[in-house]
Amino acid sequence: MTYPFFVAMCILLLLNGLFEWKRRRKTPIRELRAFFVLSALGWIVILYMAIFYKGPTPRDLIDFIFMPVYLWLNG
Amino acid sequence: MEQGRITWPQLGMLMYLMVGATSVLIVPSVTAKYAHQDLWMTPFIGSVVGFVAIYMALRLYRYYPNQSIIQYGEHLLGKWIGGAANLVWLFFLWQNTGVILREYGEFIVGSVLLRTPQSVVSICLIFVCALAIRGGIEVLGKFALLITPLFLGFVIFIPLLLTPEMDVLQITPVLENGWKPVLKGSILPMEWFMEYVLVSFMLPYATGQQSPWRWLSLPIILMLGTMVLLNLTCLFVFGDLTSMYTFSVFNAAKYISLGNIIEHIEAIVMVLWIMGGFVQISSWYYILVIGTAQSFHIRDYRPLVFPIGILIVAMSLWIVNDLSEMTKLFATSGAVFAAVVQICYPALLLLIAWWKHKTGETKYRERPDSPSAT
Amino acid sequence: MIIVPSAMPLQEASDANMVWSSEGKENVKNLENIFHHCSDIVFFSFSFQGGQQASLIYVDGMVDNLQIDEHVIEPLVTRYEQDSEEDGVTVESVRRTLTAVKVKTHTTMQEVVELMLSGMTILIPHQSDTAFSIEAIQFDKRSVTEPDAESVVRGPRDGFVETMQSNTSLLRRRIRSPKLKIQPIKRGKLTHTTINLVYMEGLASEQLLEEVKRRLDNITLESILDSGYVEQCLEDNPYSPFPQLLTTERPDVASSHLLEGRVVILVDGSPVALIAPALWVSFLQSPEDYYERHFFGTIVRWLRYASIFVALLGPSIYVAVISYHQEMIPTALILTMAKARAQVPFPALVEALLMELMFEALREAGARLPKQVGSAVSIVGALVIGQAAISAGLVSAPMVMVVAITGVASFIVPHYNLGISVRLLRFPIILLSGFLGLIGTMMGFILLVTHLLTLKSFGVPYLTGVAPFRSSMMKDILIRQPVWVENMTKETDQMQNAEQSSDKANQGNGLG
Numbered sequence: 001m002t003y004p005f006f007v008a009m010c011i012l013l014l015l016n017g018l019f020e021w022k023r024r025r026k027t028p029i030r031e032l033r034a035f036f037v038l039s040a041l042g043w044i045v046i047l048y049m050a051i052f053y054k055g056p057t058p059r060d061l062i063d064f065i066f067m068p069v070y071l072w073l074n075g
Numbered sequence: 076m077e078q079g080r081i082t083w084p085q086l087g088m089l090m091y092l093m094v095g096a097t098s099v100l101i102v103p104s105v106t107a108k109y110a111h112q113d114l115w116m117t118p119f120i121g122s123v124v125g126f127v128a129i130y131m132a133l134r135l136y137r138y139y140p141n142q143s144i145i146q147y148g149e150h151l152l153g154k155w156i157g158g159a160a161n162l163v164w165l166f167f168l169w170q171n172t173g174v175i176l177r178e179y180g181e182f183i184v185g186s187v188l189l190r191t192p193q194s195v196v197s198i199c200l201i202f203v204c205a206l207a208i209r210g211g212i213e214v215l216g217k218f219a220l221l222i223t224p225l226f227l228g229f230v231i232f233i234p235l236l237l238t239p240e241m242d243v244l245q246i247t248p249v250l251e252n253g254w255k256p257v258l259k260g261s262i263l264p265m266e267w268f269m270e271y272v273l274v275s276f277m278l279p280y281a282t283g284q285q286s287p288w289r290w291l292s293l294p295i296i297l298m299l300g301t302m303v304l305l306n307l308t309c310l311f312v313f314g315d316l317t318s319m320y321t322f323s324v325f326n327a328a329k330y331i332s333l334g335n336i337i338e339h340i341e342a343i344v345m346v347l348w349i350m351g352g353f354v355q356i357s358s359w360y361y362i363l364v365i366g367t368a369q370s371f372h373i374r375d376y377r378p379l380v381f382p383i384g385i386l387i388v389a390m391s392l393w394i395v396n397d398l399s400e401m402t403k404l405f406a407t408s409g410a411v412f413a414a415v416v417q418i419c420y421p422a423l424l425l426l427i428a429w430w431k432h433k434t435g436e437t438k439y440r441e442r443p444d445s446p447s448a449t
Numbered sequence: 450m451i452i453v454p455s456a457m458p459l460q461e462a463s464d465a466n467m468v469w470s471s472e473g474k475e476n477v478k479n480l481e482n483i484f485h486h487c488s489d490i491v492f493f494s495f496s497f498q499g500g501q502q503a504s505l506i507y508v509d510g511m512v513d514n515l516q517i518d519e520h521v522i523e524p525l526v527t528r529y530e531q532d533s534e535e536d537g538v539t540v541e542s543v544r545r546t547l548t549a550v551k552v553k554t555h556t557t558m559q560e561v562v563e564l565m566l567s568g569m570t571i572l573i574p575h576q577s578d579t580a581f582s583i584e585a586i587q588f589d590k591r592s593v594t595e596p597d598a599e600s601v602v603r604g605p606r607d608g609f610v611e612t613m614q615s616n617t618s619l620l621r622r623r624i625r626s627p628k629l630k631i632q633p634i635k636r637g638k639l640t641h642t643t644i645n646l647v648y649m650e651g652l653a654s655e656q657l658l659e660e661v662k663r664r665l666d667n668i669t670l671e672s673i674l675d676s677g678y679v680e681q682c683l684e685d686n687p688y689s690p691f692p693q694l695l696t697t698e699r700p701d702v703a704s705s706h707l708l709e710g711r712v713v714i715l716v717d718g719s720p721v722a723l724i725a726p727a728l729w730v731s732f733l734q735s736p737e738d739y740y741e742r743h744f745f746g747t748i749v750r751w752l753r754y755a756s757i758f759v760a761l762l763g764p765s766i767y768v769a770v771i772s773y774h775q776e777m778i779p780t781a782l783i784l785t786m787a788k789a790r791a792q793v794p795f796p797a798l799v800e801a802l803l804m805e806l807m808f809e810a811l812r813e814a815g816a817r818l819p820k821q822v823g824s825a826v827s828i829v830g831a832l833v834i835g836q837a838a839i840s841a842g843l844v845s846a847p848m849v850m851v852v853a854i855t856g857v858a859s860f861i862v863p864h865y866n867l868g869i870s871v872r873l874l875r876f877p878i879i880l881l882s883g884f885l886g887l888i889g890t891m892m893g894f895i896l897l898v899t900h901l902l903t904l905k906s907f908g909v910p911y912l913t914g915v916a917p918f919r920s921s922m923m924k925d926i927l928i929r930q931p932v933w934v935e936n937m938t939k940e941t942d943q944m945q946n947a948e949q950s951s952d953k954a955n956q957g958n959g960l961g
Contacts, residue, residue, distance in 0.1 A: 005194050005392070009385060012198070016381045023378075031378045034371060038382035045389045058170055058394050059404055066408035066415075073411070188773065188886055199885065203892050203899075210903040217902050217916040339776040346891045353895055 006050040013039055081216030082283040083290040089219040090274055091294035093358040096351035097178055098267045099305045099324050105402055107317035110260030112246055118302035121264030125295040128272040131421045133287060136278045138428045143276045145369045151427045161370045167416045168366055172359040173390025179352045181398055187345055197391050201384045204357040208380055212280050219354050226351040230301050234308040236331045241311035266410050269417040276362045321398055467558045471578040477504045497529040501538050502575040511568040513587035520549040521583055538574040554579045596698035598865055601737040608698045609720040613643055616715050619700040634665050637673040643717040652710040660907055661712050661725055676716040680723050685905050690874055692866040693906040695724035695731055702736050726907035730914050730926050735863035738929050746929030753861050760859035760871050764801050765882035765890045767851045771797045773886030792842040798883030800844050804852045807834055
């Protein structure tokens with residue numbers, strides 16, 4: 001994926017973080033932790049997309065697991 | 076968790092749009108590739124799977140009221156295996172939501188907004204959906220109730236307005252190559268109808284005296300009718316060329332011409348479709364958010380909405396490189412993955428629950444004070 | 450007139466002067482100190498017939514001087530008789546003399562100051578420890594005329610005025626039932642404004658009344674100058690662009706809502722009454738729908754629903770179609786449009802925003818116009834902006850047409866506050882459609898509907914009738930059912946049901 005996309009998504013993540021930062025006193029710790037983990041996961045995914053854009057995708061994962069099953073069902 | 080409640084009619088309409096809005100986007104084209112002029116028979120076979128799916132969801136709901144498949148999965152399979160299964164479910168939901176968003180993105184960018192980057196369209200759609208979800212399931216239910224008449228209206232009007240262009244004889248010869256191509260073409264409709272098992276996430280929030288069976292069979296029948304009608308429309312208008320166009324119904328709508336005034340109204344068709352798509356993406360998004368919150372025993376799902384939105388946008392652009400790869404994914408390994416997650420796993424759970432019920436274990440009742448109670 | 454004791458103590462007067470002594474003369478002196486530099490407060494000293502001194506204190510301009518002369522001063526000066534030397538000036542002796550007027554006694558400085566500022570005349574005999582308040586209130590007030598902003602072709606032409614007394618009497622004259630209850634509350638630390646809560650006992654639900662009272666009690670403003678202040682404090686969601694309370698200057702509208710089980714809030718000093726709870730569909734109803742025959746009412750209602758869509762989405766759809774979906778326009782039309790737009794240097798989005806802003810500016814200027822310059826501005830508006838701009842090639846003729854049509858459509862909304870919301874919400878949707886075509890319009894529309902679905906007015910969902918679909922309400926939303934079929938009580942039950950189950954979906958009759 002192209003770099004403008006990466007930058008745009010980072011900005012969105014930051015905006016989201018700001019929005020939750022303002023409300024951090026009101027939300028319980030579990031939700032804050034989940035929010036942080038999910039944001040981090042999102043950031044890792046888009047980083048991966050920016051760097052390894054020709055690398056394996058989730059589709060490859062699905063193919064790897066299920067394509068043999070499909071071929072077995074077919075043949 | 077979620078305090079809102081929706082009624083059974085709202086749930087029915089929600090399910091119809093949730094599964095049916097994309098069922099007429101690219102499916103006719105792919106089914107035409109395998110079944111040729113018998114493509115109108117494929118939704119009937121697919122709908123059987125739909126009934127199986129809601130039967131499983133309702134039976135499991137009867138054993139475990141007020142819980143979704145994520146929660147009673149953990150109960151039935153134990154903490155570790157159940158947790159792993161939930162993770163697979165979450166991955167499935169994530170992947171499928173990304174695919175749906177990608178379908179709409181490709182549709183909009185490929186047909187109308189030709190020079191807009193797809194990420195912009197995806198981000199805008201997800202943002203609107205995120206705001207709707209933060210309002211809770213009531214907003215989704217009421218919105219579905221408002222949008223379904225519009226969507227049904229366009230489903231009926233397109234064939235109506237295309238009657239001058241139709242050639243009914245395209246339907247012959249019937250069953251030219253026998254049943255095998257029809258069955259092969261049914262893979263995609265079946266894949267769509269399987270998604271009705273997701274109703275298990277919404278069942279805890281449905282109230283009202285109406286009959287669940289009636290209002291959950293209605294969307295299946297509606298969707299069956301929609302698919303058959305629009306498949307036949309494409310067939311009558313295009314004949315064998317149906318498999319040439321990716322978005323068959325949309326391309327058929329381009330031929331609507333009424334007295335030289337109402338022409339090229341495909342933009343309106345697209346808008347009505349996207350409205351249905353908005354409900355669809357919002358419901359899948361909502362289910363993903365609720366599923367995540369339930370898997371990790373988080374009480375309030377609202378802070379999770381935006382990060383998951385970003386993940387969905389990322390997934391939509393990451394999962395496949397273009398439409399042809401997506402079509403292949405649907406037809407091959409994606410179908411198996413969907414079947415395993417949506418049919419085999421609930422069937423397994425149903426079996427275990429039935430066995431536990433039969434041997435008299437009463438521990439499946441959820442204690443009211445435990446944290447994962449909704 | 451009922452004077453309500455204030456819940457908040459007067460803080461403007463210094464504490465030293467707020468004590469009440471047993472010597473009337475002291476009290477008069479304290480009052481003079483409190484009202485130091487208030488040239489409109491009159492302190493009038495005179496003697497009773499037996500020589501006892503007394504002071505009459507009132508606000509000049511708020512009392513009826515004739516009545517005071519004839520019914521207070523004259524009897525006391527000519528006919529006052531003490532009971533006995535030892536008792537001095539007693540309450541009974543004064544009351545006996547002043548039989549013609551309503552007299553009350555008071556023994557706290559707070560009450561005396563408040564009553565005086567409300568227009569009562571205070572009589573303090575110098576040898577007594579009680580003060581008497583006499584009601585002889587008369588001040589200038591506007592006569593009851595038809596409100597300018599809510600006129601009808603057929604129907605009553607009276608409107609609320611700024612005086613609370615007149616307003617409540619207008620309501621009372623329409624609903625001559627003892628079930629019409631009027632409860633006063635005083636709010637505003639400095640203004641001590643009386644707010645009246647009006648409702649029909651038995652029709653309005655208990656929950657609603659409690660909620661309204663609770664919210665009114667929570668108002669801690671320093672000054673309440675208009676019902677708008679109260680409205681903004683009472684709203685469920687002050688950040689929403691949509692109004693959640695109905696406003697009206699017409700007593701017939703207020704009465705009809707009272708009879709449907711709603712609550713009317715009257716604020717002293719403001720001719721605008723507030724009605725709670727308000728639904729989206731209430732804003733699209735005009736009293737004339739009911740006074741004319743039902744066929745007319747139904748058709749005009751449909752016209753209104755169509756107009757609100759045009760007002761909201763008209764310019765956006767135009768911009769989207771011109772910029773992105775030109776193939777949708779019939780061939781003959783697109784040739785003329787292309788010719789008209791050929792000279793314009795701006796893209797359709799900029800043109801639309803410019804013209805809409807100009808229209809809003811004109812409208813706002815027209816609302817504040819002194820009469821002397823009214824004609825000049827109309828000429829400027831019509832000629833300069835319309836014609837000259839087109840000739841100069843700054844905007845295209847179709848755009849001016851679109852702006853004019855949407856402007857007219859937005860004024861069809863009978864209630865001004867919803868009209869403003871719709872007019873202002875046009876702009877973000879125009880922006881969205883300028884960037885993303887019809888998809889943008891649709892997104893803006895969806896965002897709007899989502900917001901409306903989450904909005905509540907005093908616990909009742911804003912789109913009740915349409916979103917939680919109540920088929921029983923359709924007879925008043927979709928059509929205007931003839932009066933001889935309407936059964937108001939049933940609808941009120943529905944309203945009460947809707948309020949009582951605010952968060953749970955109802956097992957209603959019909960969908961939703």
